[in-house]
Amino acid sequence: MPAKKKPKILHKLPEKFPANEILTDLVGNKWKLGVQIGIGGFGAIYLAIPHLSQSKTNLEYVAKIEPFNNGPLFTEMHFYQRCCKREQIEEWIHNHNSVRKILSLAIPYYIACGSHTLASSQNKYRFLIMERFGPDLEKTIFNPNVHNKCNANLRSMICHIAIRLLYALQYIHEKGYVHSDIKASNIVPGISKSHLHQIFLLDYGLVSKYKFEGEKHKTFKIDNKKGHDGTVEFTSIDAHNGTEPSRRSDLEVLGYNLLRWSVGKLPWETNTFTNNPELVMKEKIKYLKNIPLLMKACFKNNPFPVEIQKYFQYFNRLKYEEMPDYELLREDIFNATLKQTFKINYKDDFFRPSNSSIQVENFKKPPTVVKIPYAKPGKSTVPHVIVKNEPKLNHKRPLILSKSSSNSETDELSEDSNFGGGAPSTSRIPPNKKRHKK
Incomplete structure (x- = not known):
């Protein structure tokens, strides 16, 4: 008898955020959202810039947004906060450079995170601000x-x-x-x-x-x-x-x-x-x-x-x-x-x-x-x-x-x-x- 298939855990996807929505992170810094550039099984990715930034071309950040009750982003946010601060990564590189010269580590820096309630629906979301990266390797060299x-x-x-x-x-x-x-x-x-x-x-x-x-x-x-x-x-x-x-x-x-x-x-x-x-x-x-x-x-x-x-x-x-x-x-x-x-x-x-x-x-x-x-x-x-x-x-x-x-x-x-x-x-x-x- 074939094994029973494990039922997939379904996570609710976020509704679409309006352009220029302002998010406030845990330390009070504000971030302005741009267009949505990606969506996955758990949440959506938007371009983001610091609220007071006047740049329209130097888009270095993205916001990863998921419904507040979804588990994955909660886990990810806590990992970033505990392990991915710039000083932690740079200290680790410094301590290990005596054995082998390490120019960088393939771990992204923690930038900001927080929660946000969308005014139009009163639905609550978590967000994580990250550096913007290029297309993943599955879409390119390892497709x-x-x-x-x-x-x-x-x-x-x-x-x-x-x-x-x-x-x-x-x-x-x-x-x-x-x-x-x-x-x-x-x-x-x-x-x-x-x-x-x-x-x-x-x-x-x-x-x-x-x-x-x-x-x-x-x-x-x-x-x-x-x-x-x-x-x-x-x-x-x-x-x-x-x-x-x-x-x-x-x-x-x-x-x-x-x-x-x-x-x-x-x-x-x-x-x-x-x-x-x-x-x-x-x-x-x-x-x-x-x-x-x-x-x-x-x-x-x-x-x-x-x-x-x-x-x-x-x-x-x-x-x-x-x-x-x-x-x-x-x-x-x-x-x-x-x-x-x-x-x-x-x-x-x-x-x-x-x-x-x-x-x-x-x-x-x-x-x-x-x-x-x-x-x-x-x-x-x-x-x-x-x-x-x-x-x-x-x-x-x-x-x-x-x-x-x-x-x-x-x-x-x-x-x-x-x-x-x-x-x-x-x-x-x-x-x-x-x-x-x-």
């Missing part, structure tokens, strides 16, 4: 309808984006939160003079705390009532199971995105799995048991970027409460690919808004052989999905840009495998879902 399969330019760009997002996730995680909804439609280029040619991770409506105030990590607990939260194509196995998301959940969500950006479509993005998150979860479990099979399903018999496979191998070994080694992921996987494959002088300038498109630099074509060491897993290597006959990670062995062929396509779990290494706080597979035989 699956016009996707150009993995090539040198795209591969280089994905590595750079991964590095930027791993810095952003490290910042979010150190603040005690997880993002939970990483995807191309939530990644945008900056267009202001100070943020030109940089990318930013947006939409914090699904952020949640993974640890309590006393620094204690939340415990692993499956709750089927909360299952399948997030964007189903990228949802982590933990989120599919209704478990509170952890840092490894964000890494997994990012991994599915990196893979999709490389090939344009994930194996579970077909009509077979449409509107059935249970089947999507089973497919993900199947492929996490056999990552070479995942590479073959995505790239067929074509060469594939080995850094993607290494990244999947890494997060697949993380325990539920384990802190990722962000520097290892950035340097030993993605930056190593850039240094040893593309050999370019990188400037973060391929995110150039040009009308509604984004231009890409012409990078050198990568050689066939990529001498990149395997990433070393962390000390704690208990996986949340156990893999049989997976090759050992040997950082001394050079890698070849592999063809997607494997002799382990039919690898199955051994009869005594338990998906969690015997530790209930690390297993992502509930007891009643341990077996998914064809």
Whole structure:
């Protein structure tokens, strides 16, 4: 019997605001609305300027507006207030520059927020003032309808984006939160003079705390009532199971995105799995048991970027409460690919808004052989999905840009495998879902 579809939570959209409506933020500053430039599943986006500004062309801000009783913007506003003040982000960059030079962080600054009652209807709304950004990457370089399969330019760009997002996730995680909804439609280029040619991770409506105030990590607990939260194509196995998301959940969500950006479509993005998150979860479990099979399903018999496979191998070994080694992921996987494959002088300038498109630099074509060491897993290597006959990670062995062929396509779990290494706080597979035989 097919699994029941989880009913969608419907959020009321805001009514249209009149031109030049004045909003007053929490500290008393006033903002004048311009035209509506976007609408989503939860709210609407309007151009906005400070009330006393006389500029009609320098439109640097937008207002994100949702009905007062909608949850996502309430969550997002509090995250911005607690974690995104300019001085907080700049202090973090300063403190981490001793290890690696960081020019910017892909986290937008908090500007203002508040509530507003529309006079014509007396309906109450929340609003968040944000910097104005360019069109999101789902509409531009990662649009699956016009996707150009993995090539040198795209591969280089994905590595750079991964590095930027791993810095952003490290910042979010150190603040005690997880993002939970990483995807191309939530990644945008900056267009202001100070943020030109940089990318930013947006939409914090699904952020949640993974640890309590006393620094204690939340415990692993499956709750089927909360299952399948997030964007189903990228949802982590933990989120599919209704478990509170952890840092490894964000890494997994990012991994599915990196893979999709490389090939344009994930194996579970077909009509077979449409509107059935249970089947999507089973497919993900199947492929996490056999990552070479995942590479073959995505790239067929074509060469594939080995850094993607290494990244999947890494997060697949993380325990539920384990802190990722962000520097290892950035340097030993993605930056190593850039240094040893593309050999370019990188400037973060391929995110150039040009009308509604984004231009890409012409990078050198990568050689066939990529001498990149395997990433070393962390000390704690208990996986949340156990893999049989997976090759050992040997950082001394050079890698070849592999063809997607494997002799382990039919690898199955051994009869005594338990998906969690015997530790209930690390297993992502509930007891009643341990077996998914064809």
